[in-house]
Amino acid sequence: xxxxxxLCGLLLLLGAFFALTGAVGVLRMPDFYTRIHPAGKVxxxxxxxxxxxxxxxxxxxxxxxxxxxxxxxxxxxTPAAAHALVRAAHLDGREPWRAPDGAGAPTxAPDGAGAPxxxxxx
Amino acid sequence: MTTVFAAASIALTVTLGLVLIRxxxxxxxxxxxxxxxxxxxxxxxxxxxxxxxxxxxxxLDMALIYALINFVTTLAFLRLVEHxxxx
Numbered sequence: 619x620x621x622x623x624x625l626c627g628l629l630l631l632l633g634a635f636f637a638l639t640g641a642v643g644v645l646r647m648p649d650f651y652t653r654i655h656p657a658g659k660v661x662x663x664x665x666x667x668x669x670x671x672x673x674x675x676x677x678x679x680x681x682x683x684x685x686x687x688x689x690x691x692x693x694x695x696t697p698a699a700a701h702a703l704v705r706a707a708h709l710d711g712r713e714p715w716r717a718p719d720g721a722g723a724p725t726x727a728p729d730g731a732g733a734p735x736x737x738x739x740x
Numbered sequence: 741m742t743t744v745f746a747a748a749s750i751a752l753t754v755t756l757g758l759v760l761i762r763x764x765x766x767x768x769x770x771x772x773x774x775x776x777x778x779x780x781x782x783x784x785x786x787x788x789x790x791x792x793x794x795x796x797x798x799x800l801d802m803a804l805i806y807a808l809i810n811f812v813t814t815l816a817f818l819r820l821v822e823h824x825x826x827x
Contacts (some may be wrong), residue, residue: 619741627744630789634751637782644778650770653762657778667783668748672792675741688788688807690764692781695811696759699777706818707770 622674629671636664650707650714658700665692745793752786773817780810 643656669689676682756779763775784803791799 623741627741627746630744630748633785634748634755637785639753639756640780641755641796644762644775645758645793650768652775653771657774661778665781667773669788672788674799675792678797681797681800684797684804685788688784688800688804691804691807692784696777696781699811699814700774702815702818703770703772703774703777706822707768709822710770710776712768712770 626671626674629667629674630678631641633664633667633671636660636667650712651704654704658697662693662696665675665689665696742793745789749786749789749793752782754764756782756786769821773814773821776817777810777814780806780813784810 639659640656640660641670643660644653647653647656666689669685673685673689675683676685757780759775759778763772763779765773766772784807787799788802789805791797791803
């Protein structure tokens with residue numbers, strides 16, 4: 619088991635950990651706009667880590683080229699799909715979630731400026 | 741090496757289960773679409789991992805095709821939700 623396999627294992631486990639983190643975020647975030655955040659960003663990072671780890675142990679150049687193609691494709695399509703989803707939700711007229719009773723309001727805002735807009739029940 | 745591949749595959753499968761809960765519970769159609777898209781990309785990663793685990797890199801071709809179909813499906817469903825029709 620050379621250093622290449624060791625690095626591959628590290629990248630794979632790190633990528634799987636990030637994928638798990640993104641899934642927990644998708645499950646626990648309060649509304650759609652916050653859920654798209656882990657789904658769009660963390661997943662892209664997890665894909666890069668896992669496919670990069672597999673690229674380290676690719677036995678033939680053809681397999682490496684396929685992996686690189688898959689990586690480039692996912693790197694373009696995942697953020698594009700996330701962007702299209704957010705745009706569709708915005709055009710549908712959905713309001714972003716606000717923290718109840720100003721818990722997440724910026725400091726210095728007058729009282730009531732951060733009132734809940736859309737009800738906010740998840 | 742197979743142990744690492746198996747561990748990563750199991751973690752990805754757990755991830756699929758968690759995202760599937762969001763797809764079932766999701767209050768809006770956009771949540772469900774988001775979950776379906778995430779499940780598609782995780783499936784692509786799982787296919788690549790399984791292909792490497794069994795020494796069959798042909799699985800990568802299936803993963804490529806699955807990634808393309810997943811992207812097009814998400815965009816088509818979005819178009820359907822936005823306009824009520826596909827044209």
